[in-house]
Amino acid sequence: DFRCYSEWKAFSRPNLLEVLEEFPSLELSAAFVLSQLPLLKPRLYSVSCSPDVYPHKLHLT
Numbered sequence: 001d002f003r004c005y006s007e008w009k010a011f012s013r014p015n016l017l018e019v020l021e022e023f024p025s026l027e028l029s030a031a032f033v034l035s036q037l038p039l040l041k042p043r044l045y046s047v048s049c050s051p052d053v054y055p056h057k058l059h060l061t
Contacts, residue, residue, distance in 0.1 A: 049059035
């Protein structure tokens with residue numbers, strides 16, 4: 001019931017995966033699951049060197 005779920009949620013503070021494991025009968029659309037994923041942040045640099053050429057240096061661009 002809703003009260004039990006609310007108490008469990010407040011005590012456990014579960015993430016989406018834990019909710020799905022606890023309640024396997026839930027059926028969620030792929031669109032909903034994808035909407036709950038965090039956005040990836042862009043990488044502001046790139047590694048642009050080869051360990052074969054510079055084995056002890058790292059070049060970022």
